[in-house]
Amino acid sequence: MIVKTIEAAIADLKKHFGENVSEGASVRELHAHGEGYHEQHPPQAVVFAESTEDVSVAMKICNAHRVPVIAFGGGTSLEGQLNAVKGGISIDLSRMTAVLEVNVGDMDCRVQAGVTRQELNVYLRDVGLFFSVDPGGEATIGGMCATRASGTGAVRYGTIRENVLGLTVVLADGRIMRTGRRVRKSAMGYDLTHLMIGSEGTLGIITEVQLRLHGIPETMAAAVCQFETLKDCVETVVQVMQMGVPIGRMELLDDVQMDACIAYSKLEGYHPLPTMFFEFAGGPASVQEQIETVEAIVQDNRGTAFQWSTRSDERASLWKARHAAYWACLAYRPGYTGISTDAIVPISALTDMILGAKEDIEASGITAPIVGHVGDGNFHTVMLVPPGPEGIEKARALDEKLVGRALSLGGSASGEHGVGLAKIPFMVDEHDSVALDVMRAIKSALDPNIILNPGKMLPPATI
Amino acid sequence: MIVKTIEAAIADLKKHFGENVSEGASVRELHAHGEGYHEQHPPQAVVFAESTEDVSVAMKICNAHRVPVIAFGGGTSLEGQLNAVKGGISIDLSRMTAVLEVNVGDMDCRVQAGVTRQELNVYLRDVGLFFSVDPGGEATIGGMCATRASGTGAVRYGTIRENVLGLTVVLADGRIMRTGRRVRKSAMGYDLTHLMIGSEGTLGIITEVQLRLHGIPETMAAAVCQFETLKDCVETVVQVMQMGVPIGRMELLDDVQMDACIAYSKLEGYHPLPTMFFEFAGGPASVQEQIETVEAIVQDNRGTAFQWSTRSDERASLWKARHAAYWACLAYRPGYTGISTDAIVPISALTDMILGAKEDIEASGITAPIVGHVGDGNFHTVMLVPPGPEGIEKARALDEKLVGRALSLGGSASGEHGVGLAKIPFMVDEHDSVALDVMRAIKSALDPNIILNPGKMLPPATI
Numbered sequence: 001m002i003v004k005t006i007e008a009a010i011a012d013l014k015k016h017f018g019e020n021v022s023e024g025a026s027v028r029e030l031h032a033h034g035e036g037y038h039e040q041h042p043p044q045a046v047v048f049a050e051s052t053e054d055v056s057v058a059m060k061i062c063n064a065h066r067v068p069v070i071a072f073g074g075g076t077s078l079e080g081q082l083n084a085v086k087g088g089i090s091i092d093l094s095r096m097t098a099v100l101e102v103n104v105g106d107m108d109c110r111v112q113a114g115v116t117r118q119e120l121n122v123y124l125r126d127v128g129l130f131f132s133v134d135p136g137g138e139a140t141i142g143g144m145c146a147t148r149a150s151g152t153g154a155v156r157y158g159t160i161r162e163n164v165l166g167l168t169v170v171l172a173d174g175r176i177m178r179t180g181r182r183v184r185k186s187a188m189g190y191d192l193t194h195l196m197i198g199s200e201g202t203l204g205i206i207t208e209v210q211l212r213l214h215g216i217p218e219t220m221a222a223a224v225c226q227f228e229t230l231k232d233c234v235e236t237v238v239q240v241m242q243m244g245v246p247i248g249r250m251e252l253l254d255d256v257q258m259d260a261c262i263a264y265s266k267l268e269g270y271h272p273l274p275t276m277f278f279e280f281a282g283g284p285a286s287v288q289e290q291i292e293t294v295e296a297i298v299q300d301n302r303g304t305a306f307q308w309s310t311r312s313d314e315r316a317s318l319w320k321a322r323h324a325a326y327w328a329c330l331a332y333r334p335g336y337t338g339i340s341t342d343a344i345v346p347i348s349a350l351t352d353m354i355l356g357a358k359e360d361i362e363a364s365g366i367t368a369p370i371v372g373h374v375g376d377g378n379f380h381t382v383m384l385v386p387p388g389p390e391g392i393e394k395a396r397a398l399d400e401k402l403v404g405r406a407l408s409l410g411g412s413a414s415g416e417h418g419v420g421l422a423k424i425p426f427m428v429d430e431h432d433s434v435a436l437d438v439m440r441a442i443k444s445a446l447d448p449n450i451i452l453n454p455g456k457m458l459p460p461a462t463i
Numbered sequence: 464m465i466v467k468t469i470e471a472a473i474a475d476l477k478k479h480f481g482e483n484v485s486e487g488a489s490v491r492e493l494h495a496h497g498e499g500y501h502e503q504h505p506p507q508a509v510v511f512a513e514s515t516e517d518v519s520v521a522m523k524i525c526n527a528h529r530v531p532v533i534a535f536g537g538g539t540s541l542e543g544q545l546n547a548v549k550g551g552i553s554i555d556l557s558r559m560t561a562v563l564e565v566n567v568g569d570m571d572c573r574v575q576a577g578v579t580r581q582e583l584n585v586y587l588r589d590v591g592l593f594f595s596v597d598p599g600g601e602a603t604i605g606g607m608c609a610t611r612a613s614g615t616g617a618v619r620y621g622t623i624r625e626n627v628l629g630l631t632v633v634l635a636d637g638r639i640m641r642t643g644r645r646v647r648k649s650a651m652g653y654d655l656t657h658l659m660i661g662s663e664g665t666l667g668i669i670t671e672v673q674l675r676l677h678g679i680p681e682t683m684a685a686a687v688c689q690f691e692t693l694k695d696c697v698e699t700v701v702q703v704m705q706m707g708v709p710i711g712r713m714e715l716l717d718d719v720q721m722d723a724c725i726a727y728s729k730l731e732g733y734h735p736l737p738t739m740f741f742e743f744a745g746g747p748a749s750v751q752e753q754i755e756t757v758e759a760i761v762q763d764n765r766g767t768a769f770q771w772s773t774r775s776d777e778r779a780s781l782w783k784a785r786h787a788a789y790w791a792c793l794a795y796r797p798g799y800t801g802i803s804t805d806a807i808v809p810i811s812a813l814t815d816m817i818l819g820a821k822e823d824i825e826a827s828g829i830t831a832p833i834v835g836h837v838g839d840g841n842f843h844t845v846m847l848v849p850p851g852p853e854g855i856e857k858a859r860a861l862d863e864k865l866v867g868r869a870l871s872l873g874g875s876a877s878g879e880h881g882v883g884l885a886k887i888p889f890m891v892d893e894h895d896s897v898a899l900d901v902m903r904a905i906k907s908a909l910d911p912n913i914i915l916n917p918g919k920m921l922p923p924a925t926i
Contacts, residue, residue: 105705105811148650159648162625177897183807184839185622186875187611187661188882188893189920190902194657198650215707242568244678246709246745282709283756286749293746344646348568376647412649419651430651434640438909439653445908446901457652 006087009065010045013089016057020048031070031090034077035137037337037392038421043070043084048092052168052176052207058091059205060174068454071201073143074116076135078340079420081147081200085455091205093142099123100208107213108165108182113142113206120211129213132157135416136326142206148198150416152249152322155241155375156281157214159416161197168208169196172447182210195442200418201453203446217281220248221291222315223308225298226273230254230358232301233274234351237374239297241347245290248279250375251322254358257329257369264328265321276303277322279315325371329382333367336384339395341402344378345411356405357381364398378415403429419457427459437461469550472528473508476552479520483511494533494553497540498600500800500855501884506533506547511555515631515639515670521554522668523637531917534664536606537579539598541803542883544610544663548918554668556605562586563671570676571628571645576605576669583674592676595620598879599789605669611661613879615712615785618704618838619744620677622879624660631671632659635910645673658905663881664916666909680744683711684754685778686771688761689736693717693821695764696737697814700837702760704810708753711742713838714785717821720792720832727791728784739766740785742778788834792845796830799847802858804865807841808874819868820844827861841878866892882920890922900924 013021022028023045032042049055062069068088075082084090096112097119103109104127111120116138120131133144134151143149145167150159157163166180169192179192196204227233233252240247252274253261259272276298280290291308298306309315321328330338345353354370361368361381372379383398385391403413403426413426427436439458443450476484485491486508495505512518525532531551538545538557547553559575560582566572567590574583579601583594596607597614606612608630613622620626629643632655642655659667690696696715703710715737716724722735739761743753754771761769772778784791793801808816817833824831824844835842846861848854866876866889876889890899902921906913 103809103811105701106809107705108809148648148654150648150650154648158625161648161654162621171897171901175897175900177901178895179898181875181893182809182873183841183875183878184810185611185613185617185624185841185878186807187613187805187877187879188875188886189661189890189898190666190905191611191624191654191657191661192898192901194654195905198652198654203653215705217707238568242570242678244680282749283752285752286745289746289748342650344649346566346569346571346645347647348566378646378648410645412644412646412651414650415646415648416650423651427652430644432641434634434638435642435652435655437638438634438640438655441908442653442658442905445904 005065006044006067009062009067009089012061013045013047013058016061017047022046031072031092032083034075034080034082036078036080036422037339038080038083041083041085043088043090046090046092048095050095052170055091055170055205055207056174056176059170059172062089062451063173063449066449066451068451070453071146071205073114073140074138076137076139077143077147077420078417079422081418081420081456083421085421093207094140096207102127104129106182107215108210109213110208110210111141112208113140115141117141124213128216130216131211132214133160133163136323141209141211145197145206145209146200147418148416150373152251152373154373155250156246156248161194163212164193164197164209165212166210167193167196167206169204169206171204172449172452180210198418200420200457202443202457203452219282219284219287219310220315221280221287221308221310222318223278223291223294223306224275224318225303225306226271226275227301227303228273230274231351231355232303233276234354236276236297236301236303238347238350240294241375243293243297245293246282247290247375248281251277252372252374252379253325254370256367257325257371260328260332260369261321261325264331265324267321277318326382329369329384333384335387337387337391339383339385339392340417341381341383341399342414342417343402343406343411344415345406345409347377349409349411350374350377353405353409354379357402360398360401364394366394366398377411421456424457424459468528469507469530472525472530472552475524476508476510476521480510485509494535494555495546497538497543497545499541499543499885500802501543501546504546504548506551506553509553509555511558513558515633518554518633518668518670519637519639522633522635525552525914526636526912529912529914531914533916534609534668536577536603537601539600539602540606540610540883541880542885544881544883544919546884548884556670557603559670565590567592569645570678571673572676573671573673574604575671577603579603587676591679593679594674595677596623596626599786604672604674608660608669608672609663610881611879613836615714615836617836618713619709619711624657626675627656627660627672628675629673630656630659630669632667632669634667635912635915643673661881663883663920665906665920666915682745682747682750682773683778684743684750684771684773685781686741686754686757686769687738687781688766688769689734689738690764690766691736693737694814694818695766696739697817699739699760699764699766701810701813703757704838706756706760708756709745710753710838711744714740715835715837715842716788717833719830720788720834723791723795723832724784724788727794728787730784740781789845792832792847796847800850800854802846802848802855803880804844804846804862805877805880806865806869806874807839807878808869808872810840812872812874813837813840816868816872817842820865823861823864827857829857829861840874884919887920887922
């Protein structure tokens with residue numbers, strides 16, 4: 001019965017989309033997963049959409065046949081969001097790469113969902129503006145919205161949530177909805193924009209995004225320093241935040257992560273010690289003031305070799321190493337599977353959390369470098385385990401411990417990677433049953449046939 | 464039938480709440496309106512809640528009897544949000560004034576919904592932190608959340624939307640839901656916090672709020688300058704924003720508003736000319752840098768008498784005059800009704816918008832001073848009209864013109880006052896029919912008996 005339905009849906013899709021529908025094994029395999037470690041689940045077919053109208057037509061066909069639909073962007077999500085666990089059709093938006101408008105005076109733009117953050121920033125290079133949200137990987141803007149993504153710039157410029165003014169969304173029945181206006185704030189009606197952000201394709205498919213941009217700061221500087229102990233390193237972060245320094249970026253790498261990065265990115269002159277990367281931005285006097293404040297805090301915490309530079313090549317090579325941290329981890333244990341954790345805690349609990357995580361990691365016997373956007377309390381450990389179910393089970397047990405710690409400190413299981421498949425059990429730990437019921441009620445109201453990315457995010461009502 | 468239902472509900476409420484239920488005419492009249500100009504609609508009774516549990520019990524009783532419920536805080540809303548247009552019970556939260564926790568290291572706190580922003584800032588005075596959202600009037604934090612309020616600090620610190628980490632909400636059936644965690648970001652599930660913010664009591668009643676706080680800046684300075692033309696004044700605003708100056712506050716008062724403020728707040732040494740108030744905040748070097756940049760822009764635009772001061776008494780008297788602008792307007796035409804507009808546009812359209820508004824105001828013959836948080840494109844005109852339906856009709860016609868202008872420039876009908884009764888027709892102009900349908904579907908899912916503030920915000924499906 002399901003097979004028949006799918007076949008009928010694919011036939012209808014082919015009638016409309018011709019060669020933009022693919023049932024080829026390699027294409028289906030490419031759409032069976034993100035960058036996570038999960039078992040793969042290929043969709044029965046992939047539709048390559050080129051416009052909002054394409055997505056609308058595809059949704060109408062799939063809705064008529066009651067066939068599951070998974071929206072697919074850059075394929076970079078980490079929690080199994082893209083896997084077709086109930087089969088169905090993957091709608092690939094990666095060909096929707098038009099920058100539709102740039103309003104320089106208002107510092108905003110409108111893009112199709114398939115534009116990546118890197119592409120957008122190349123496009124913007126000549127107008128003195130940039131898009132600030134920078135998760136790892138070649139994520140698309142649509143995928144970043146769906147995942148409620150974040151990155152190293154969030155401590156200053158906010159996550160994707162604070163940088164979206166409005167959306168175009170295709171609903172489960174194929175209708176096209178536009179949310180938000182081209183203004184910084186509005187008090188006119190329910191906040192559908194933020195309801196869609198972070199909904200992981202379970203309430204609608206985001207096809208266009210109105211984004212806030214930021215002026216490229218007049219002056220930028222980068223600094224690095226190292227610490228003998230992890231505690232001193234984390235305390236530095238906490239104090240910088242509590243002093244209210246408008247820091248641009250602030251990233252922590254523990255001794256293991258530094259060891260991996262030194263090897264992978266050929267960083268010279270650094271030791272495998274807990275390390276902080278800072279970025280400062282603003283007017284020249286403001287940047288100088290920030291550097292002095294941070295340097296004093298670093299010295300109070302026995303940090304060594306505080307070096308800073310405004311030279312863009314030196315800044316670039318340092319931050320390139322930071323952005324390559326995930327790949328450095330994978331290269332650190334060749335052939336191993338890397339499974340990332342994503343807990344976040346209130347900043348005052350960060351020292352307890354990270355020192356506790358370090359103990360948990362040691363007790364587990366797993367190699368797990370720590371790296372993170374610690375300015376907002378979020379950090380990752382990339383658990384490196386031998387491939388296969390046994391390693392994954394061990395990693396999951398460690399993650400559960402870390403999430404338990406984070407929740408008991410008032411934190412959350414995920415700062416920026418989302419729920420997908422892997423974090424569904426944590427939804428029950430993190431939210432009360434009434435909140436979960438309300439989420440389910442909204443899901444039922446907007447997707448009564450349960451065709452939008454089914455099996456993701458929401459735990460079954462029986463839990 | 465309805466009368467009987469209400470009577471039965473009140474009897475049940477009295478059984479539980481005793482003297483905390485009032486049917487007295489004066490109490491009912493106090494709960495028949497906000498600070499807007501609308502016809503008054505008293506509820507049949509008022510319940511004074513003292514805890515989330517009280518609100519839950521009252522909601523359960525009202526739900527059992529299918530009786531409308533209106534949440535009431537400071538009574539300061541402007542668009543008829545509080546009027547009991549379908550009768551029912553007003554639940555007054557103004558006795559819920561506990562500050563439940565303050566986490567200085569994390570710069571957050573948890574308050575009951577009835578705490579006002581002024582009360583909270585007095586409470587925080589000794590810990591070096593402040594709460595940044597400052598609408599006019601003695602608004603409660605709960606009411607500010609429900610209205611998606613904003614104020615003069617939004618250009619730097621964001622609106623209430625960016626300053627709430629989580630909520631406790633009583634749902635239509637009396638169940639208590641907690642949203643959000645005590646962290647700066649999370650990617651775990653639908654964003655119920657932002658769904659509730661701005662829902663004006665139509666999806667649930669907010670009883671507790673986890674708020675972000677900010678460090679009191681090391682240095683603050685205020686500046687004022689005046690312009691011969693409104694165009695020069697608005698262009699200054701636009702250029703300051705486009706230069707990316709991290710301005711603390713930036714408020715515009717037109718010639719008429721200044722005339723009113725000079726008389727009301729006894730401002731000496733100022734002329735009834737278009738005027739800008741600025742506030743700068745940060746480290747001393749950063750503040751100095753901001754002042755220099757803004758002064759240069761002011762001079763480019765032929766601004767006169769740029770004066771700045773870091774003295775807190777001088778700053779306070781200036782900003783007191785700004786905060787009293789609404790009352791200065793009312794005193795400007797004694798006995799007249801003041802009706803505030805609330806349009807917002809993209810910053811690049813601000814010059815066109817405000818100059819156009821000025822023309823519309825002149826054509827209407829209405830005295831209508833302009834004042835606004837122009838840094839984010841939002842401004843108000845207080846239309847002063849003789850009391851009675853004729854004046855109100857004239858004012859409404861002018862507002863419609865201004866909103867039409869704002870929408871055609873990509874703006875919104877309301878930056879911060881909300882929809883209530885008065886702006887329901889604009890919901891249809893501003894949102895597409897699919898977005899309105901989605902809002903209605905969410906309303907039906909969360910309030911199937913239509914008892915939460917019925918008749919507000921959402922236009923009937925037949926429109």
